[in-house]
Amino acid sequence: MGNRATFVIAGAEGYERRGSSFGAVGLDLDLLGGPEAVLPFVLGHRLEEGPWYDDDMCEAGALIDSSRRLLLVFAQEGPSVAMRTRAAWWLLLGLAWPGWEIRWAYDGQSGLRTHVGLDPGYVRDSPYPGPPLEADDEELADADPMVAVVTVGSGRCHVLAHIDDHPVVEGPALLDRLSAAPGHAAYAGRAEAGVHVDPGARRVGWWLTGIVPHAGRTAARWPGWTVEFWADRWSEHARSAPGLFTPPAGDPAAALDAVRDEALERWAGPRADQRAQLAAAHPHIVIGTGFPPAVTGQRAALARAVVERSRRAAAAG
Numbered sequence: 001m002g003n004r005a006t007f008v009i010a011g012a013e014g015y016e017r018r019g020s021s022f023g024a025v026g027l028d029l030d031l032l033g034g035p036e037a038v039l040p041f042v043l044g045h046r047l048e049e050g051p052w053y054d055d056d057m058c059e060a061g062a063l064i065d066s067s068r069r070l071l072l073v074f075a076q077e078g079p080s081v082a083m084r085t086r087a088a089w090w091l092l093l094g095l096a097w098p099g100w101e102i103r104w105a106y107d108g109q110s111g112l113r114t115h116v117g118l119d120p121g122y123v124r125d126s127p128y129p130g131p132p133l134e135a136d137d138e139e140l141a142d143a144d145p146m147v148a149v150v151t152v153g154s155g156r157c158h159v160l161a162h163i164d165d166h167p168v169v170e171g172p173a174l175l176d177r178l179s180a181a182p183g184h185a186a187y188a189g190r191a192e193a194g195v196h197v198d199p200g201a202r203r204v205g206w207w208l209t210g211i212v213p214h215a216g217r218t219a220a221r222w223p224g225w226t227v228e229f230w231a232d233r234w235s236e237h238a239r240s241a242p243g244l245f246t247p248p249a250g251d252p253a254a255a256l257d258a259v260r261d262e263a264l265e266r267w268a269g270p271r272a273d274q275r276a277q278l279a280a281a282h283p284h285i286v287i288g289t290g291f292p293p294a295v296t297g298q299r300a301a302l303a304r305a306v307v308e309r310s311r312r313a314a315a316a317g
Helices: 027-033 035-043 086-096 109-115 173-178 215-221 234-240 252-268 272-281 299-316
Strands: 004-011 014-020 046-048 058-065 070-075 101-104 147-152 156-161 193-198 203-208 226-229
Touching (some): 004 035, 027 035, 027 058, 027 070, 027 252, 086 101, 086 252, 147 173, 147 234
Parallel strands (some): 070 101, 147 193
Antiparallel strands (some): 004 014, 058 070, 193 203
16 A cells, blocks of 8 residues: 655746655655755655545645745644644754744645645545544554544543544534444543534534644534634643543653654665765755754753643643
8 A cells, every 4th residue: 555645846936746655654754854855855756747646545745835935734644643742843843944834734635735726626425434442442552542532512532543534524423423332431642633522502623633635624514513623732622621531741852852763763764875865965954863953952942842832822722
């Protein structure tokens, strides 16, 4: 099986699209190389002139607009998606792309098409959310479990495998499906997505760290309900479902170390030759030896910055 990635190079004169059948896994680590490394890397992929990948089969991508200094990115796995490391990855990405506006494309590939003025494309009618998990399911023991948390009112909590669609796209049918499903007294682990449903007020709030193709059209699946998108602010879910969803506090310093180590290993391993070529062309970039430069000697300061970024995000919500 492939892991498809889409790359869009945009500018004042239009855009070009490149693709990779096996480029999605690790793309968030590749982007930590910064624009001088990433642009040659992207341009080394094949030029695509035919149909775009099916949105449900495109697992990662990036749009790079050097004229506007804009980077749009999305992925479905990796440190950018894991609750444990997401804030650290964001901080390191900002250091690697100084002066750039960086945004997460929650719509995935359909969001990239919208940005360049194309029709966002087809919305699948039949969603495929993952099944509910028992409280002792082995997936829940993973440090970064692939799960979505669904809380209903003030007393129901379900944990679903997050292997296909986000449960919010199921609409009110989600409540019927979970009415006899295994429940949890509460969930105190990490997750990649979540939904809180208040049937009395007919309100829905949802969040995710990955993507939902055509995320902006999700509210239409809940006619007559108020639907609020919380982006990646899982703290909103925790506040809306007190005692039902209590994700663990993060360790910013450990998260920074984890993301940095993964990135250095990726660039210094199978990409060693490519790294050497890039370093020769751009001597001041330091991929595979200690990037981003601001990491060196500033671990504690970066950890504090991650904490502050998380605090500001929670306050803004």
